[in-house]
Amino acid sequence: MKLFRRLLLVLSVASAVVGILRFGGSSKQRVTTKQGGWRTFNPPK
């Protein structure tokens, strides 16, 4: 039983770490393009 609990604990900690690494802190959603954007340009000849 003790071994089973430990195994569950390890699995839950591991899945939490994987979840944070995979999905956490993604900044794409919070950034808008209201501050400007890109436009094509050619260097002066």
Added chain:
Amino acid sequence: MIGVIGAGLVGTHVVDALVLGGQAQISINDTNAAAAARLASRASTTSARITAVAVNAMFENNLVVLACPAPHAKAARRLLEAGVSVVSCSDDLDDTLAMLDLYAVARQQRQTLVVGATMSPGLSGLLVRMMSARFDAIDEAHIAIHGTAGPACAQQHHRALAGQSIGWHDGDWLRRPAGSGRELCWFPDPIGPRDCYRAELADPIALHQAIPDLVRVTVRMSANRRDRLTARLPMLTPPHAEGGTGALRVEVRGWRNGMRHVEVVGVADRVAHVAGLVAATAARKTVAGEFSSGARVLGDDESPNDSLLQDVVTAGVHLHEFVGSALG
């Protein structure tokens, strides 16, 4: 005749760009002889004779492009001593420093060694030089890159996140652990915003060499948490055959009309494609005698920067500039 050492992704793009530019004879060498022979057979046309040769035959060329994995310094020295000019695609920090030390050898042999003819360094130096014309004076250049070329480039970038980054800061070299200094950098579409970190890359060395007036030079590389967590371990999964679309972002700060001014330009393209075009264009200019002898970096006073950038753009690299809004 121009030789290319390295039949990987960058080497392939160098050969393609040279053939498109009208180069009639190219010799290729690679540690994988089959890859060199395959590239030679694929790239040969009626007007261009491409041959796979042994490494000793490289000394018979007028110029050799080093598109193989770093280090390049030892090969560059041997080629220069044999009277062959060299264009290097290395972006390794120690390798770049070692090649810049070959200035005296190159001058003595009256040959040219172009160091860092890639996207970063290379195109980054050309863009900083081009943008400097829009300022009264520039004092800061901040480079950010995203993506890799082939597997060797991916491994080099993996190592770069585990080393010591170097930056030029108020007249002194500033060393910080790679993987630190997170900054959200906007790259041209379709890359968009990416978290970028300090890395052990050669751009500050090359830019300081090219434009000594710069007071601050930094380089950052995009990475995710997994990249940073596993940077000090061997690569857990083999790198992709090609890194896909990458990007370069160059931010230059300085003075214009007595006020602080910032300009940002960028490129979003396949890294190997851009690196191959820059290296091939630098090779053609070197053979044409447009570079003076010695160790050169793109963007320095004695390089044909404007015509080189023009040729790279004409060959299909699209530049973008960031246009800000006062509304914020």
